[in-house]
Amino acid sequence: MVFIRRADLARIDGIGVVFGRLLEEVGVHEIEELAKREANELHGALRDYNRQERLARRSPTVEEVADWIAKAHKLPIVITGE
Numbered sequence: 001m002v003f004i005r006r007a008d009l010a011r012i013d014g015i016g017v018v019f020g021r022l023l024e025e026v027g028v029h030e031i032e033e034l035a036k037r038e039a040n041e042l043h044g045a046l047r048d049y050n051r052q053e054r055l056a057r058r059s060p061t062v063e064e065v066a067d068w069i070a071k072a073h074k075l076p077i078v079i080t081g082e
Contacts, residue, residue, distance in 0.1 A: 005029050008079040012071045014064055018056045022046050025055070030079055031072045039066035 008031055009020050026045040028034050043062040050059040060068075 005079055009034070011075060012068050014060075015068060019060055022050060022055055022060070025049055025053070030077075031075055032077050032079075034069060035072035037069055039069055042069070 006017075006020050006024075009015050009023060009028075010017075012031070012034075015023065023029075023034070023046070026042070026049050028037065028042070039062055043060065043065040046065065047059040050056050
């Protein structure tokens with residue numbers, strides 16, 4: 001199921017393997033969850049986690065996170081729950 005959820009998140013332009021893993025680590029596993037998030041709050045969580053763990057060379061910007069959330073609102077939900 002993990003790979004299916006990762007592929008689902010990858011439908012959003014800008015979310016690749018690394019940013020997808022960052023999202024998972026802060027509790028965002030599905031597009032439906034991403035659509036419910038607030039950009040500044042999620043950006044802060046991603047930035048803080050990445051500073052600690054150094055998963056990505058850079059953290060996503062707040063603009064990128066806001067764009068992902070906006071795109072998540074427009075995509076049909078195809079994966080839900082486990």
